[in-house]
Amino acid sequence: MSELFQLVEIDKIPDFFEGKLAVNLATEKINITKAKARVLARDIISQIDLPPFSRSTMDGFAVKAIDTFGASESMPVYLDLVGEILMGEEAEQEIKAGQAIKIATGGMLPKGADAVVMVEYTETLGEDMIEVFKSVASRENIVVKGEDIDQESLLLKQGHLLRAQDIGALAGIGITEVEVFVKPVVTVFSTGDELVAPEESPKLGQIRDINTYLVGSLVEETGGTVNYGGIIADNKEELKNKIGASLKNSDLVILSGGSSVGTKDLTIEVLNELGEPGVLVHGISIKPGKPTILALIGDTPVIGLPGHPASAMTVLKIVGTPIIQKLAGQELNQFQGSVSAKLSRNLASDKGREEYIRVKLVKENNQLWAYPILGKSSLITTMVEADGLVKIDLGKEGLDQGEEVQVLLF
Amino acid sequence: MSELFQLVEIDKIPDFFEGKLAVNLATEKINITKAKARVLARDIISQIDLPPFSRSTMDGFAVKAIDTFGASESMPVYLDLVGEILMGEEAEQEIKAGQAIKIATGGMLPKGADAVVMVEYTETLGEDMIEVFKSVASRENIVVKGEDIDQESLLLKQGHLLRAQDIGALAGIGITEVEVFVKPVVTVFSTGDELVAPEESPKLGQIRDINTYLVGSLVEETGGTVNYGGIIADNKEELKNKIGASLKNSDLVILSGGSSVGTKDLTIEVLNELGEPGVLVHGISIKPGKPTILALIGDTPVIGLPGHPASAMTVLKIVGTPIIQKLAGQELNQFQGSVSAKLSRNLASDKGREEYIRVKLVKENNQLWAYPILGKSSLITTMVEADGLVKIDLGKEGLDQGEEVQVLLF
Numbered sequence: 099m100s101e102l103f104q105l106v107e108i109d110k111i112p113d114f115f116e117g118k119l120a121v122n123l124a125t126e127k128i129n130i131t132k133a134k135a136r137v138l139a140r141d142i143i144s145q146i147d148l149p150p151f152s153r154s155t156m157d158g159f160a161v162k163a164i165d166t167f168g169a170s171e172s173m174p175v176y177l178d179l180v181g182e183i184l185m186g187e188e189a190e191q192e193i194k195a196g197q198a199i200k201i202a203t204g205g206m207l208p209k210g211a212d213a214v215v216m217v218e219y220t221e222t223l224g225e226d227m228i229e230v231f232k233s234v235a236s237r238e239n240i241v242v243k244g245e246d247i248d249q250e251s252l253l254l255k256q257g258h259l260l261r262a263q264d265i266g267a268l269a270g271i272g273i274t275e276v277e278v279f280v281k282p283v284v285t286v287f288s289t290g291d292e293l294v295a296p297e298e299s300p301k302l303g304q305i306r307d308i309n310t311y312l313v314g315s316l317v318e319e320t321g322g323t324v325n326y327g328g329i330i331a332d333n334k335e336e337l338k339n340k341i342g343a344s345l346k347n348s349d350l351v352i353l354s355g356g357s358s359v360g361t362k363d364l365t366i367e368v369l370n371e372l373g374e375p376g377v378l379v380h381g382i383s384i385k386p387g388k389p390t391i392l393a394l395i396g397d398t399p400v401i402g403l404p405g406h407p408a409s410a411m412t413v414l415k416i417v418g419t420p421i422i423q424k425l426a427g428q429e430l431n432q433f434q435g436s437v438s439a440k441l442s443r444n445l446a447s448d449k450g451r452e453e454y455i456r457v458k459l460v461k462e463n464n465q466l467w468a469y470p471i472l473g474k475s476s477l478i479t480t481m482v483e484a485d486g487l488v489k490i491d492l493g494k495e496g497l498d499q500g501e502e503v504q505v506l507l508f
Numbered sequence: 509m510s511e512l513f514q515l516v517e518i519d520k521i522p523d524f525f526e527g528k529l530a531v532n533l534a535t536e537k538i539n540i541t542k543a544k545a546r547v548l549a550r551d552i553i554s555q556i557d558l559p560p561f562s563r564s565t566m567d568g569f570a571v572k573a574i575d576t577f578g579a580s581e582s583m584p585v586y587l588d589l590v591g592e593i594l595m596g597e598e599a600e601q602e603i604k605a606g607q608a609i610k611i612a613t614g615g616m617l618p619k620g621a622d623a624v625v626m627v628e629y630t631e632t633l634g635e636d637m638i639e640v641f642k643s644v645a646s647r648e649n650i651v652v653k654g655e656d657i658d659q660e661s662l663l664l665k666q667g668h669l670l671r672a673q674d675i676g677a678l679a680g681i682g683i684t685e686v687e688v689f690v691k692p693v694v695t696v697f698s699t700g701d702e703l704v705a706p707e708e709s710p711k712l713g714q715i716r717d718i719n720t721y722l723v724g725s726l727v728e729e730t731g732g733t734v735n736y737g738g739i740i741a742d743n744k745e746e747l748k749n750k751i752g753a754s755l756k757n758s759d760l761v762i763l764s765g766g767s768s769v770g771t772k773d774l775t776i777e778v779l780n781e782l783g784e785p786g787v788l789v790h791g792i793s794i795k796p797g798k799p800t801i802l803a804l805i806g807d808t809p810v811i812g813l814p815g816h817p818a819s820a821m822t823v824l825k826i827v828g829t830p831i832i833q834k835l836a837g838q839e840l841n842q843f844q845g846s847v848s849a850k851l852s853r854n855l856a857s858d859k860g861r862e863e864y865i866r867v868k869l870v871k872e873n874n875q876l877w878a879y880p881i882l883g884k885s886s887l888i889t890t891m892v893e894a895d896g897l898v899k900i901d902l903g904k905e906g907l908d909q910g911e912e913v914q915v916l917l918f
Contacts, residue, residue: 130706131736134725148888149715155816155886157768185742185768186702188712202768204702204815206713217769246887253892261918262729263891266722266817269706270715270888292596292614296540296679302598303616305559305680312676315544319672326541332595358567358595358612359627405614406565407676433869433895435845435917459843476565477656478558478680481673482663485843507845508671 105383107492108452111392111417114378115424120349120397123427124280130265135321136278137428142254144271147244152207156239159198159220159228160189160211163236174229179222183208198228207240214239247271257429259321282349282425284322286313287340289330289355289365290405308407308478309354316414317352321426327351332361337368345372345398349425352418353391354403354410362389365402369393383492385451386475387413399425408475412454412487415506436486436504439468445497447490456484457505468505484508515793517902518862521802521827524788525834530759530807533837534690540675545731546688547838552664554681557654562617564593566649569608569630569638570621576643584639589632593618608638617650624649657681667839669731692759692835694732696723697750699740699765699775700815718817718888719764726824727762731836737761742771747778755782755808759835762828763801764813764820772799775812779803793902795861796885797823809835818885822864822897825916846896846914849878855907857900866894867915878915894918 106114125139154160161177169175182200183189193199193210201207201214216239219232247253253271254264260276268276293307294300307329314324325348330340344351353365370376372395379392386409391402401418403410423430439459447453457468468488473480486505490497497503516524535549564570571587579585592610593599603609603620611617611624626649629642657663663681664674670688678686703717704710717739724734735758740750754761763775780786782805789802796819801812811828813820833840849869857863867878878898883890896915900907907913 130721131724131734134728150710151712153715153886155884157770183713185700186714202770204700204715204768241884241886246889253889262722262725263817263821263888263894263918265725266718266821267888267892269721270718270817272706272709272716274707290595290614296682297684299682300560302561303594304596305563305614306682308676308680311540311679312672314541315672315675318544324541358614360567360612407673407680411673411676432871433847433917435847437843437846438848438914461842474565474651476563476651478673478677479656479663482677484673504848507843508673 105381105388105451106379107383108416111379111382112420114392115394115399115421118394118397119399119424125277126280127275127277130268130274130276133260133265133276133278134262136260137321137426138254138256138258138260139277139279139427141252141256142268142273144247144249144251144253146271147249148247148270149241149243149245152240152242154201154203154205154207154214154240156214156216157202158214158216158239160193160201160208160214161198161230161234162193162195162211163213163234163238165196166215166230166233169230169233171231174231177228177230179226179228212236255429257427259428259431279427281321281323282422283325283347284317284350284352284422285325285327285344285348286310286317287327287330287344287351287353289332289337289353289361291332293329293355295329309403309405309410312407312411312478313352313354313403313414316411317422320419320422321428322350322422332364334364334368337364338371341368341400342372345395348398350422351398351400352403352414353400355405362391365391369395369400369402382417383451384413384416385448385453388451390417406476407478408456408481411481416454434506436506437466438502439466439505441488441497441499441501441503442467442469444499445470445490447494447496449493449495452492453490454487455490456480457486457488458483459485459505468503515791515798515861516789517793518826521789521792522830524802525804525809525831528804528807529809529834535687536690537685537687540678540684540686543670543675543686543688544672546670547731547836548664548666548668548670549687549689549837551662551666552678552683554657554659554661554663556681557659558657558680559651559653559655562650562652564611564613564615564617564624564649565651566624566626567612568624568626568649570603570611570618570624571608571640571644572603572605572621573623573644573646573648575606576625576640579640579643581641584641587638587640589636589638622646665839667837669838669841689837691731691733692832693735693757694727694760694762694832695735695737695754695758696720696727697737697740697761697763699742699747699763699771701742703739703765705739719813719815719820722817722821722888723762723764723813723824726821727832730829730832731838732760732832742774744774744778747774748781751778751810752782755805758808760832761808761810762813762824763810765815772801775801779805779810779812792827793861794823794826795858795863798861800827816885817888818866818891821891826864844916846916847876848912849876849915851898851907851909851911851913852877852879854909855880855900857904857906859903859905862902863900864897865900866890867896867898868893869895869915878913
């Protein structure tokens with residue numbers, strides 16, 4: 099049976115889960131200093147204008163722009179200097195025609211003024227007069243009240259992943275606590291009779307579990323909270339009990355291992371028995387990573403990753419990331435960081451699968467080269483040596499030496 | 509005085525700090541499940557071979573490759589099936605000429621075997637014989653002992669920023685606790701008489717502090733531990749006391765604000781009085797961000813960022829990141845994630861400065877366009893709207909509409 103299944107294309111995977119995942123996300127309130135990389139649970143509408151008053155963006159003199167028209171080096175305009183705005187103080191004095199008030203960057207623009215002349219284009223004559231050598235337009239060198247953020251305007255949308263500048267903007271409008279979605283809990287299991295925990299000494303025939311830690315780190319990076327479920331033996335009862343128990347307190351369950359046909363069939367059997375609709379996808383058109391299983395038990399998704407570490411990581415990055423982001427309530431991130439490089443050698447590809455080649459980046463004479471790492475996907479060091487992945491699209495026969503490629507960075 | 513200084517080019521900045529920063533970094537031991545994005549304090553030399561024995565990478569039969577030579581669909585080779593390797597068990601039986609042993613993916617290769625024939629190219633005849641339809645080469649479909657990681661070999665270097673695959677590899681060789689550098693402590697201040705903390709209600713003329721939170725978030729993202737120092741008034745004594753006190757328990761001090769000439773001069777005076785060598789750089793050839801101050805007091809660096817949020821963020825990303833990475837003991841990351849896009853309009857540039865344009869990315873008919881955000885650098889929303897920065901090199905007059913640009917992602 100396992101040999102007859104139809105491979106599912108990567109682009110089609112979201113359709114299987116569309117509208118079927120749990121969407122009632124819990125929220126929590128946290129201080130903005132802890133909010134980096136968290137997902138907003140509510141739209142942020144500003145209650146205030148920012149700035150709350152018009153401000154100077156330069157050191158100089160607040161003026162009525164119209165008073166400076168025609169001013170030049172040879173024909174300066176003379177204005178009465180009637181005061182100074184102190185930083186952090188209200189500008190109480192109103193400016194009248196022919197007058198100027200000294201102001202520093204960030205100072206509050208006085209009533210009557212609509213522009214600031216930079217100090218570089220002025221000269222002070224005694225204590226109560228300035229010469230202006232350059233005209234300014236209305237609104238020049240100032241930020242008007244509400245120009246940055248309007249009262250009642252939408253600053254940030256629900257689902258937005260908070261970045262440093264967003265946190266700065268929240269501070270700017272007086273929000274120090276923000277409601278974010280609780281991170282989805284992802285239970286991670288490794289399966290296989292040959293596995294032991296890394297702190298144990300493996301006997302001959304046994305091997306330490308790599309995938310739990312690889313997968314756990316990647317899940318955390320993607321915005322999930324990891325529940326380390328440990329190792330499950332290739333045994334139907336244990337598989338069913340452990341996966342079944344984890345469903346209650348998990349938003350997503352990720353298994354890895356079981357790449358042999360027998361254990362893969364066992365996993366499929368168990369997932370189908372645990373609840374409807376069961377296994378949705380069994381085999382995807384990606385290389386490495388073909389023997390991937392996607393299931394849904396009730397509204398809890400289960401991802402069965404291949405056992406080889408490089409395959410598991412590739413599938414989790416490409417297929418798992420959008421699922422985790424969806425569960426985190428996050429708007430899908432369309433822009434993944436990459437760098438351009440030239441490919442160091444020809445690469446043939448299996449036309450029937452979207453292929454991800456591990457590459458190492460090397461700079462030679464100011465040109466970045468991507469060197470494919472050609473080891474087996476069972477070797478974790480092929481990922482350790484790699485700086486990123488080069489994608490060969492489905493249906494493409496390969497890539498040529500010297501071709502410009504985009505390297506998706508880890 | 510402030511108007512006469514020479515702008516320092518970005519590329520020259522590292523020279524000012526070369527060999528002058530504190531390098532005796534403290535270390536701590538942490539569990540690998542917490543080690544993502546931490547910096548290794550020691551080289552990791554493997555104490556074991558991984559895998560610790562030769563393994564199969566396929567479901568099939570362990571054989572002597574030489575026994576399969578010449579096998580084809582029309583001329584199969586017949587081998588005696590003498591047993592089965594159980595997963596996680598030692599392969600005790602030795603294979604002899606003309607023999608095969610059943611093995612699953614990950615199973616231990618028995619003595620005498622040097623390859624695995626995939627089950628797809630075999631047929632089982634009764635209980636003690638198989639037909640083989642395709643020859644295998646020695647080492648085909650197996651991973652030999654130590655092929656992934658050799659005993660005594662260097663797996664990861666001191667200074668390496670740990671990624672998911674590195675953590676997986678550490679688990680694989682039995683390392684669950686790892687020695688990393690303690691994160692550098694970065695004290696962040698905002699300066700300015702006009703500033704109030706975001707939880708306060710500003711009076712007219714006052715404005716909430718944005719930069720502390722923007723800078724703090726970015727520092728954390730870059731690998732530092734933030735010590736929130738609060739707001740300092742534009743007052744020489746307070747500046748000197750607060751910066752002076754922070755030097756003792758900081759690996760780096762970052763000030764922002766003080767963009768007006770008077771307060772900038774005050775900051776320079778204070779930094780020069782606090783200790784040798786004092787201010788190293790005063791004004792850098794970047795836009796936005798020209799009025800940046802770089803100082804060294806003893807071996808503690810101080811960065812004085814401009815007050816405008818977009819300027820502060822640009823300078824911190826471009827100039828501050830390598831300084832923080834250096835203090836974190838991290839090998840400098842040469843590859844920054846970016847995406848290619850076409851520029852939506854012509855952009856003129858100041859030839860004398862390296863310029864960073866904030867852009868929003870928009871996908872139209874499968875083409876990614878970078879739309880410059882042309883607001884003032886005093887507006888935090890210009891950064892909130894932006895997806896990244898486009899660099900215009902020093903000496904370049906601008907960029908053309910439709911030109912392919914690299915957008916440095918936030």
